Amino acid sequence: MSTRSASPSGDAGFNVCCFLRLPQLCSTCVAFSLVADMRTPRGAIGNWAMSFWCICFAMTFVVAIVECCRHPSHLPFFWYNISVTYACYAALLCLSASIIYSITYVQFLPYGPNRDRAIAASAFSCIASVLYVIEVAGMRAWYELKEIFFYVHTMRALLKVLETFVAGVIFAFLSSPSLYLHQPALEWCVAVYSICFILAAVVLLLNLAEWEYRLPVPFPLFQLVLTLLSVLLYVSALVLWPLYQFSEELGGQPQRTSDGGCRDELTYDMCTWDQRRAVAVLTAVNLLVYVADLGDWARQVSVGTEDQPRDS
Known part of the structure; x- marks a missing residue:
């Protein structure tokens, strides 16, 4: 330390x-x-x-x-x-x-x-x-x-903060189990959000505690593999969540008007269709963040160096 x-x-x-x-x-x-x-x-x-x-x-x-x-x-x-x-x-x-x-x-x-x-x-x-x-x-x-050197002021740290934060907001919109419990594909999406959140949080904690170099494998390669896995998982969620939530053939609701709880007035709660849409949008946003993170770590591994504190 x-x-x-x-x-x-x-x-x-x-x-x-x-x-x-x-x-x-x-x-x-x-x-x-x-x-x-x-x-x-x-x-x-x-x-x-x-x-x-x-x-x-x-x-x-x-x-x-x-x-x-x-x-x-x-x-x-x-x-x-x-x-x-x-x-x-x-x-x-x-x-x-x-x-x-x-x-x-x-x-x-x-x-x-x-x-x-x-x-x-x-x-x-x-x-x-x-x-x-x-x-x-x-x-x-x-x-x-x-x-x-402050790890938090690096781009990779800000990306990790965004990844975990967006995942946290997704969990807030998933507070109602009825949104996903009726379909195994939607349950898989929730598992994806949970797994990727845990992986990003572990990496963030490793860096904050300055333990990243205690791993048995080079940290850039370790991070590259985890980020690639997260990107693939989020791609599956980005496909499955809208497909099963908004496709009428698969039991979804393609139009907001088909949800009787959605009205343009104060109802004290966000209606189910809006929650589904919010999760779909946030899934796409977090996928873009993970892709940017993957590109940064791919560059690090390809050149074989890591960003170090700048010399005075």
Whole structure:
């Protein structure tokens, strides 16, 4: 394990990031408090958004406590990778909550205090996502990356974050087992999402803990094989999920109007057809991310080198 410590400029960056904790905590707290105070049923969408804001608030609070109790020079180096990785996830969580909550819930609310609270919650969620992005960008600018290497600031790390995050959103839309339990092909798709999520999470954790070189095989080759496997699995899911969900011959519903639960009004829950469509779109998005990841690792293996920290 590396014993590197932060540089003086790193301490400055650490202190600035600490000042971001309070507005991050306030914005996420206000977001879920406004929604919790609404006197109308929140439904699955409201509960889903609230859970995201609560998770971000709780994790930010834990990070703030750790950073307040320990001087940056006493924190292990991998802590900075972990905290920046969390900031990446928090930014994506708050941004996705703002977008989905606004599109599927807020726009259907009647004008009044509840609508105003919902709009304000979405606004504070956007503010929180911006604050987390500032933290990620700030850590990159404030620390001397020519001397201290941050795995999270590499393209391959950002791709892993995206792969696991998109898979997590897919799982959120698959919260109803009725979407897939009636067809073995759809159950296979859910297995694909789970397997690929676990593989990407393992690789991300190996890199964050700096254990990637303890493997018995070269890490680029190991990563290339796992990514190729994930691409093939996602290709099968991209074919099977729309085929069995939207093909009438296979028991699917080709049109949104064929789902009686889908109406252009506030229903507090996303209808089944929209959930199916969301999973199909996210499957295609994650496949593109995996293909980009595969191309990067294929290039690494072909030249036989890995990206190293840049020389000062």
